[in-house]
Amino acid sequence: RESGLPPGPPTLPVLGNTHQIPTKFAYLRFAEWCKQYGGIFSLKLTSQTIIVISCPRLIHDFMDERGGSMVDRPPSRIAEMTTNGVHMALARSGPLWKSLRRTALLLLNREACLQHMPIQQAEATQLMYDLLKQPEDFVEHIERATASIMLSTVFGVRTPRYSDSFASRFSSVQHKWQALLEPGVHLPVDIFSALEYIPERWASWKTISRDVRQQQRKLYYDLMNDCERRIGENRRNGCFLEDVIDQQGMLGLTTDMVAYLGGVCLEGGAGTAAISLQKFVLCISRYPDVQARAQKEIDDFIGFTRLPSIQDIEHLPYAQAVIKEVHRFYPIAPLAVPHFTTVDESIDGYFIPKGSVIFMNVYAVYHSEDSYEQPEVFMPERYLGSEFGTKPGADTTGFRSDFHFGNGRRICPGIHLANNAIIMNIMNLLWGFNFSIADKGSHDSPVPIQPEDFTPTKTVQMQHPAS
Numbered sequence: 001r002e003s004g005l006p007p008g009p010p011t012l013p014v015l016g017n018t019h020q021i022p023t024k025f026a027y028l029r030f031a032e033w034c035k036q037y038g039g040i041f042s043l044k045l046t047s048q049t050i051i052v053i054s055c056p057r058l059i060h061d062f063m064d065e066r067g068g069s070m071v072d073r074p075p076s077r078i079a080e081m082t083t084n085g086v087h088m089a090l091a092r093s094g095p096l097w098k099s100l101r102r103t104a105l106l107l108l109n110r111e112a113c114l115q116h117m118p119i120q121q122a123e124a125t126q127l128m129y130d131l132l133k134q135p136e137d138f139v140e141h142i143e144r145a146t147a148s149i150m151l152s153t154v155f156g157v158r159t160p161r162y163s164d165s166f167a168s169r170f171s172s173v174q175h176k177w178q179a180l181l182e183p184g185v186h187l188p189v190d191i192f193s194a195l196e197y198i199p200e201r202w203a204s205w206k207t208i209s210r211d212v213r214q215q216q217r218k219l220y221y222d223l224m225n226d227c228e229r230r231i232g233e234n235r236r237n238g239c240f241l242e243d244v245i246d247q248q249g250m251l252g253l254t255t256d257m258v259a260y261l262g263g264v265c266l267e268g269g270a271g272t273a274a275i276s277l278q279k280f281v282l283c284i285s286r287y288p289d290v291q292a293r294a295q296k297e298i299d300d301f302i303g304f305t306r307l308p309s310i311q312d313i314e315h316l317p318y319a320q321a322v323i324k325e326v327h328r329f330y331p332i333a334p335l336a337v338p339h340f341t342t343v344d345e346s347i348d349g350y351f352i353p354k355g356s357v358i359f360m361n362v363y364a365v366y367h368s369e370d371s372y373e374q375p376e377v378f379m380p381e382r383y384l385g386s387e388f389g390t391k392p393g394a395d396t397t398g399f400r401s402d403f404h405f406g407n408g409r410r411i412c413p414g415i416h417l418a419n420n421a422i423i424m425n426i427m428n429l430l431w432g433f434n435f436s437i438a439d440k441g442s443h444d445s446p447v448p449i450q451p452e453d454f455t456p457t458k459t460v461q462m463q464h465p466a467s
């Protein structure tokens with residue numbers, strides 16, 4: 001490790017810390033190192049410098065305030081080859097990313113997202129119906145609902161059944177795509193560029209990349225062409241891509257960029273919202289007192305004669321606190337998405353060289369004992385007396401309640417759409433169902449929740465109060 005870098009675990013020659021970084025649940029190891037080395041530490045992956053930050057003050061100073069030098073993504077040869085570099089979430093900074101980002105922000109703002117509420121409401125209602133009919137398949141029902149919300153708001157196509165063509169094609173290619181991007185699974189071509197020249201028979205990532213590329217492009221183009229056809233036939237339904245296509249020339253987007261912008265929104269929104277809802281179910285199944293209190297609040301305010309609507313959430317402080325606590329307890333992207341420095345920087349007396357990969361450890365921020373009372377307990381009440389849920393006297397400099405959406409100029413542009421989907425469905429589920437642990441545990445001795453033990457189909461059952 002070069003002098004001047006933030007501290008970190010001792011390195012080995014050549015390897016650096018490579019051998020110490022687990023390929024699964026790396027955020028847990030990073031959280032341990034954060035306790036040992038502080039809110040900012042460094043790692044070496046051979047010659048690559050990695051900086052991990054889990055102090056909100058430093059996250060704010062470094063990632064939000066110096067947005068320009070922190071806006072890039074690390075180079076990814078695999079992403080480049082698979083998507084032609086037009087995948088907005090993985091794209092390097094530059095004119096192409098700027099055009100995509102401008103478009104996403106323009107068309108996914110708070111007001112624009114409210115226009116999509118009727119479809120969100122319809123999907124949330126179908127989710128309740130599906131759960132009532134087949135509660136044992138709740139994982140799939142939630143995945144269908146969020147995939148359908150994203151497919152209809154982005155491309156204007158509903159998927160009323162899980163096996164529907166677009167939903168199942170998306171699910172199939174998305175699993176392969178995520179596996180392809182998993183760190184440590186394939187040869188580190190971004191660190192040792194010579195590895196790229198290894199013949200395909202010894203480099204399976206090349207075959208998988210070609211396969212994903214072909215399926216992904218076909219899917220996103222089919223969805224875009226479908227939308228264009230509807231526009232041509234005067235059968236608009238107000239989806240996001242119609243607006244993108246209308247403004248394509250003005251926004252300077254190529255056809256590839258339009259198709260992939262839709263696809264990236266689908267990728268960004270479908271899985272993340274589904275996991276949030278599944279984790280909500282897991283949490284309230286294991287904390288029945290929380291469930292009862294949230295249900296009472298909803299019953300008192302909404303009653304039994306109508307369904308919840310998005311506006312109700314303002315009057316439901318405890319439900320709001322439950323949603324914040326689900327994000328805190330189980331952040332979906334515990335290390336967010338890495339950024340990449342474009343110039344030499346310094347912070348808190350440390351030197352951060354140009355070309356460093358920067359991770360924000362959302363998990364460590366949200367589970368810090370310095371900031372939270374009993375961080376390993378699911379306790380929505382913490383948000384009732386404190387904006388960020390932090391304990392009395394905690395230093396809240398730089399704190400936010402939405403670290404799970406990333407930061408700086410790369411912060412998730414789908415925040416409003418995602419929040420609407422999560423709020424709407426959580427209100428409905430609390431209004432309509434009771435959730436409980438199915439196979440083990442009791443109210444007196446709740447099953448301890450580990451971040452890695454999420455096996456919902458086996459542990460949760462649900463029941464409609466009226467049944």
Ligand code: HEM
Nearest residue numbers: 088089265268269272336337405406407410411412414418
């Ligand atoms: C609970 C739901 C969601 C979570 C937790 C989430 C989280 C994130 C995170 C952590 C990032 C990286 C931010 C950074 O680099 O600092 C991100 C980026 C992104 N998200 Fe989301 N997201 C969610 C839903 C959505 C939805 C609904 C959409 C689309 C409508 C979306 C579209 C995107 C896009 C396009 C990017 C790339 C932004 C860029 O690189 O400039 N996300 N999201």
